[in-house]
Amino acid sequence: MKQNSQKIVQWILIGISVIFFLLMLVLPLFEVIYRALKDGLESYGRALTASNTLSALKVTLIATVIAVIVNTIFGVIASWLVTKFDFRGKNVLSTLIDIPFSISPVIAGLAYIMTFGRTGWAKPLIDGINDALGTDIALVFSVPAVVLATIFVTFPFISREIIPVLYAEGRDEEEAAAMMGASGFTIFRKITFPHIKWGLLYGIILCAARAFGEFGAVYAVSKARGKTFTLPLEIDALYMAGSADSITQAFAVSSLLVGMALVMLILKSIVEYRGKMKDKE
Amino acid sequence: MYVEMKDICKKFGDYEAAKNINFGIEQGKLVALLGPSGSGKTTILRMLAGLEQQDSGDVMIEGKVVNDVPASERGIGFVFQNYALFRYMTVYDNIAFGLKVQKADKQKIHERVMEMISLIGLEGLEKRYPNQLSGGQRQRVAFARAIAPNPQLLLLDEPFAAIDAKVRKDLRKWLKEMIQKVGITSIFVTHDQEEAVEVADDIIIINEGRLEQMGSPISIYKNPKTPFVAQFIGTSAILENLKGFKGYDAVPEGKKVIVRPEFVEAFKSDNKKFAGMMNAVEEGTIESVVFRGSYLELTLEVNGIRLTTNRSLERRHVDIGEKMCVLLYRVYLFDDEGAEIRKNQLLKGIDIEAL
Numbered sequence: 001m002k003q004n005s006q007k008i009v010q011w012i013l014i015g016i017s018v019i020f021f022l023l024m025l026v027l028p029l030f031e032v033i034y035r036a037l038k039d040g041l042e043s044y045g046r047a048l049t050a051s052n053t054l055s056a057l058k059v060t061l062i063a064t065v066i067a068v069i070v071n072t073i074f075g076v077i078a079s080w081l082v083t084k085f086d087f088r089g090k091n092v093l094s095t096l097i098d099i100p101f102s103i104s105p106v107i108a109g110l111a112y113i114m115t116f117g118r119t120g121w122a123k124p125l126i127d128g129i130n131d132a133l134g135t136d137i138a139l140v141f142s143v144p145a146v147v148l149a150t151i152f153v154t155f156p157f158i159s160r161e162i163i164p165v166l167y168a169e170g171r172d173e174e175e176a177a178a179m180m181g182a183s184g185f186t187i188f189r190k191i192t193f194p195h196i197k198w199g200l201l202y203g204i205i206l207c208a209a210r211a212f213g214e215f216g217a218v219y220a221v222s223k224a225r226g227k228t229f230t231l232p233l234e235i236d237a238l239y240m241a242g243s244a245d246s247i248t249q250a251f252a253v254s255s256l257l258v259g260m261a262l263v264m265l266i267l268k269s270i271v272e273y274r275g276k277m278k279d280k281e
Numbered sequence: 282m283y284v285e286m287k288d289i290c291k292k293f294g295d296y297e298a299a300k301n302i303n304f305g306i307e308q309g310k311l312v313a314l315l316g317p318s319g320s321g322k323t324t325i326l327r328m329l330a331g332l333e334q335q336d337s338g339d340v341m342i343e344g345k346v347v348n349d350v351p352a353s354e355r356g357i358g359f360v361f362q363n364y365a366l367f368r369y370m371t372v373y374d375n376i377a378f379g380l381k382v383q384k385a386d387k388q389k390i391h392e393r394v395m396e397m398i399s400l401i402g403l404e405g406l407e408k409r410y411p412n413q414l415s416g417g418q419r420q421r422v423a424f425a426r427a428i429a430p431n432p433q434l435l436l437l438d439e440p441f442a443a444i445d446a447k448v449r450k451d452l453r454k455w456l457k458e459m460i461q462k463v464g465i466t467s468i469f470v471t472h473d474q475e476e477a478v479e480v481a482d483d484i485i486i487i488n489e490g491r492l493e494q495m496g497s498p499i500s501i502y503k504n505p506k507t508p509f510v511a512q513f514i515g516t517s518a519i520l521e522n523l524k525g526f527k528g529y530d531a532v533p534e535g536k537k538v539i540v541r542p543e544f545v546e547a548f549k550s551d552n553k554k555f556a557g558m559m560n561a562v563e564e565g566t567i568e569s570v571v572f573r574g575s576y577l578e579l580t581l582e583v584n585g586i587r588l589t590t591n592r593s594l595e596r597r598h599v600d601i602g603e604k605m606c607v608l609l610y611r612v613y614l615f616d617d618e619g620a621e622i623r624k625n626q627l628l629k630g631i632d633i634e635a636l
Binding site: 172173175176177178179180181182183186190191194195 | 330
């Protein structure tokens with residue numbers, strides 16, 4: 001009897017979840033693909049190869065790659081610091097890491113404009129650097145601005161994946177290695193890295209997925225279509241143009257983003273699975 | 282002295298883990314740091330190793346102050362409580378790690394590792410990973426890994442804590458033999474007095490960050506210097522006073538009394554061996570008889586006080602409720618100042634050890 005009622009609860013919960021997923025996730029995604037292909041493959045191809053789309057794809061990839069590299073380095077350093085050392089303000093630091101999770105991305109973007117923009121306090125500083133080096137770097141309304149905003153938003157993903165692993169592992173093995181005379185770098189390479197390998201890879205995937213899907217923060221600092229727009233911004237622009245043609249194009253570009261997301265999802269599942277298998281060994 | 286700690290103090294926030302610790306250890310000795318959990322014994326070991334920094338005082342190894350020498354350069358082998366074997370390395374690579382870090386010659390590394398593996402008797406398991414080994418095997422690998430680079434000092438943090446009781450006994454013997462074979466000065470931390478007594482040449486008793494007493498197991502056992510040691514070592518019953526016990530009239534008020542099973546003798550009234558001591562005998566009633574594997578543990582009620590004694594299985598059968606003659610050879614007296622032995626005055630002149 002008890003078994004039966006448990007079964008019923010189980011099926012009800014499964015039913016609710018499936019219906020929810022269908023309505024909220026699967027149907028809209030199918031809609032995207034359907035709309036993208038509505039006018040045939042030829043116009044789909046044209047939408048994807050439009051110069052604005054290609055430029056947006058390029059900016060997106062640049063921002064993603066740089067964000068992943070920077071955040072991997074920073075994430076590993078920060079998590080190492082937080083888990084392996086005791087120092088004043090450690091809790092503050094570990095809270096700071098999470099800030100991008102709690103602050104709306106738009107605010108992050110606006111904050112960059114306030115800091116580095118025409119009226120921002122850091123503007124003279126950047127001008128000074130540009131004068132001195134003869135460069136022409138702009139930290140707002142430019143590709144570097146898009147990169148910075150993306151880094152900001154995706155900044156906690158990697159450290160959040162590694163920190164629990166490092167905590168769970170404790171310091172014993174590192175101390176043992178240190179007692180035998182291993183240098184900090186050797187300890188990291190031989191002892192710590194094998195532990196965090198899967199967590200790190202998982203974090204990188206999440207970070208990348210988030211990086212090329214980011215809208216709010218990038219929207220605030222990127223205004224030049226065909227130059228500094230990322231894919232999500234390009235999609236928005238196409239959609240906002242309002243003509244039947246451009247809306248179809250918007251869906252075509254969207255399908256590209258969905259495809260990239262699916263690839264990431266599959267990679268993530270593989271990494272998760274392999275990580276689990278590794279642990280079982 | 283080969284290893285010395287001088288006036289070592291260490292605080293973690295408000296918690297004093299070491300209060301003015303002083304001791305010295307001779308080369309080649311196997312020493313136990315014994316104390317209840319939270320007594321600061323592990324902290325002392327970690328300060329010796331350089332894994333913790335003392336607030337004040339000097340750590341000396343081979344006559345040199347090593348306060349500023351990092352853990353990695355102190356030349357110390359360390360066996361961690363949970364072994365801390367490198368999970369992602371094989372037994373071979375675990376043992377080879379210290380030698381590889383020292384950039385030893387490949388052939389030499391191989392020879393040394395194989396020597397270690399045969400020393401610990403794990404031939405054929407060198408390709409295994411730590412999680413494919415039993416607790417006892419892991420312990421052996423941790424030992425081999427610690428001594429492979431030929432350290433001058435071996436420190437072990439609760440080396441038997443993570444192993445089940447049956448294997449622990451064998452492993453204790455094994456470890457003692459190994460350490461004697463290698464001839465390395467060793468210090469291990471334990472909370473288990475049986476372990477300390479069985480394995481160590483010398484015991485250092487630590488309580489609440491203070492060094493209570495240092496000495497050979499037998500001297501600590503026979504001559505506890507502080508109330509803590511008197512209570513901590515051996516199984517003992519603590520009594521408020523000895524009122525009414527023959528031969529202890531001169532015991533001052535206000536001192537507490539510790540009675541160990543071996544201080545108590547219980548025999549039947551017709552036992553001729555004790556005929557000369559009948560003037561010191563109290564009458565006791567057996568309350569319980571517990572079989573302890575190789576002896577019986579008797580609990581007797583004497584003058585309203587419960588005393589425990591051990592009885593050889595070779596002696597005559599006794600029953601619960603039986604009246605016995607009870608002798609109290611000696612007791613420990615202690616107050617906040619210190620502890621002393623008090624012998625039964627009525628047994629003066631009788632050679633109890635010859636019984």
